[in-house]
Amino acid sequence: MAEGRSKKATNGRRKGPWSTAELERLKRLYGQRPDAQIARELHRSVESVRRMARRTFSGEARLGPWSAAEVQSLKNYLGAAELEVISMILRRSEREVERKIRELQNVHHRGEWSSDDVQDLKRLYGTRADEDLAVILGRPMDDMLAMARTLCLAKDKGFRRRNGAPQPTRMPRWTEGEKKLLAELYSESPNLEIARQLSRSVKSVVSKAHDMGLRKSIERLRDMGRENVQIRYQQDLHQGGGTAEREQEGGSN
Numbered sequence: 687m688a689e690g691r692s693k694k695a696t697n698g699r700r701k702g703p704w705s706t707a708e709l710e711r712l713k714r715l716y717g718q719r720p721d722a723q724i725a726r727e728l729h730r731s732v733e734s735v736r737r738m739a740r741r742t743f744s745g746e747a748r749l750g751p752w753s754a755a756e757v758q759s760l761k762n763y764l765g766a767a768e769l770e771v772i773s774m775i776l777r778r779s780e781r782e783v784e785r786k787i788r789e790l791q792n793v794h795h796r797g798e799w800s801s802d803d804v805q806d807l808k809r810l811y812g813t814r815a816d817e818d819l820a821v822i823l824g825r826p827m828d829d830m831l832a833m834a835r836t837l838c839l840a841k842d843k844g845f846r847r848r849n850g851a852p853q854p855t856r857m858p859r860w861t862e863g864e865k866k867l868l869a870e871l872y873s874e875s876p877n878l879e880i881a882r883q884l885s886r887s888v889k890s891v892v893s894k895a896h897d898m899g900l901r902k903s904i905e906r907l908r909d910m911g912r913e914n915v916q917i918r919y920q921q922d923l924h925q926g927g928g929t930a931e932r933e934q935e936g937g938s939n
Contacts, residue, residue, distance in 0.1 A: 699730045704738055710739060717767035717775050740774065748777045752786060760786060765810075765818030768778045799833060807833060812842040812889070815849065838878060840887035860894055868894060873903040 727733045763772045773780045881888045
């Protein structure tokens, strides 16, 4: 229930009670994005966001065995939020969270990748550390990295900058021949196929296509729509729903 109508202060920040919409957005974003970014999106101060998060996620501590839903939530936050924040959101002690993470680190499987696992890797690879991704997906590190290479994935520049990771060798500038080939292929071909032909990441392909004003053809967009519907259908069968990446947003379909 809404706590009342908030008012915008002269500095552009809202003050006063939080609306229902603001609270729902806070629940959805907290722990997934930096506090400062959430504050900007909600036009609230960082302290206001943190204070409301503590109130929103407060409650009786959870004890006993972890449910499958709790484990999935832990994976969603792993690598995106600090241990203290994960503990608060899940209402589990930090010691319990650490123990569960150690358990998950020992759960590895190889074999065929499910469509859900592939979509999770595509969605998370750019913003999560490799060590965390291996735990989230329950895959050995070499297996996870091999699939990332197959999908032509790359870490986001912002992620590398925030985590002090060494910058990769700078890719050579796009040649006129590469840009010509991109222009020829982009409207009808999957981004992953183009990335492989050009030996570049999918993100690089999408970014350059955007810079060049390229667009997918109507038929390709229809194919993408059908593919995304199929992905969502499979996720509904196996996990109770999910969000498929769209090619125009950087997916590799």
